[in-house]
Amino acid sequence: MTKGFSKLAGYKVLAFDKISSTQTYAHDLIASGGARDHTAIIAQAQYAGRGRYRRTWVSHHGNLYVSFIFDAETRDSRLAYAVAVAIVDTLLSFGVSSEIKWPNDILIDGKKIAGVLIEYSGPFVIVGIGINVGTNPTVAEHKTTKLDNYVKVELMDLFDALAKNLDKWMKADFQDVRKQWMAAATGLNKQVKYRGEMVELVGINDAGALVVRRNGEYVLIHGDEIFM
Ligand code: BTN
DSSP, X not given: OOOOSOOOTTOXXXXXXXXXXXXXXXXXXXXXXXXXXXEEEEEEEESSOBOGGGOBOOOOTTSEEEEEEEEOSSOOTTHHHHHHHHHHHXXXXXXXXXXXXXXXXXXXXXXXXXEXXXXXXXXXXXXXXXXXXXXXXXXXXXXXXXXXXXXOOOHHHHHHHHHHHHHHHHHSOHHHHHHHHHHHXXXXXXXXXXXXXXXEEEEEXXXXXXXEEETTEEEEESSOOOBO
């Protein structure tokens, strides 16, 4: 375990140089009975970083890799939006504007800078966040970018801001989250590909479902991927 990361009030922070995956570590911690609400596991690098849809999250030194453990009474699809808004708010606090590609990919200039992996385990939810800061991998699925292209930020400062914003937005009224999410979302009122068909992206509803318009009818989408 490495030192140097701040002990943010309210969070128990476990910081490592290189581990397989902060997300996997969080799962193991929960399974061993050693987890508590507001634990953050940070690594400087990961050799088996995980992304959504079983993808690999390439995790060289120089970026932020963190998994937060929070109490979770039930699964809540609205959490994904609060996390996305927290990341956008965090980047904005360093003067950088970003956009959200549903549900919570964070883009700058159309290129992915951050990703979120939300997994439930027992009475907890694990919110894994990767933000490209000093390096950005080349991946097949999309273009990528890094924060260093826009502003120089210390990883510790980025983590502190992110942890505070997560607290703020996870507690916030969902109407406020929704408003912020809609303001930052990319592709609204545009055609996107959903299950092989072109549909119009309308927004998200009060329950956190994505609303699209297909042949003039509104359709709710939970958890599928759309392509823009
Ligand atoms: C995505 O596919 O967009 C989600 C990427 C999530 C990556 C983060 S990095 C910290 C945490 N540990 C992991 O192995 N994955 C998440």
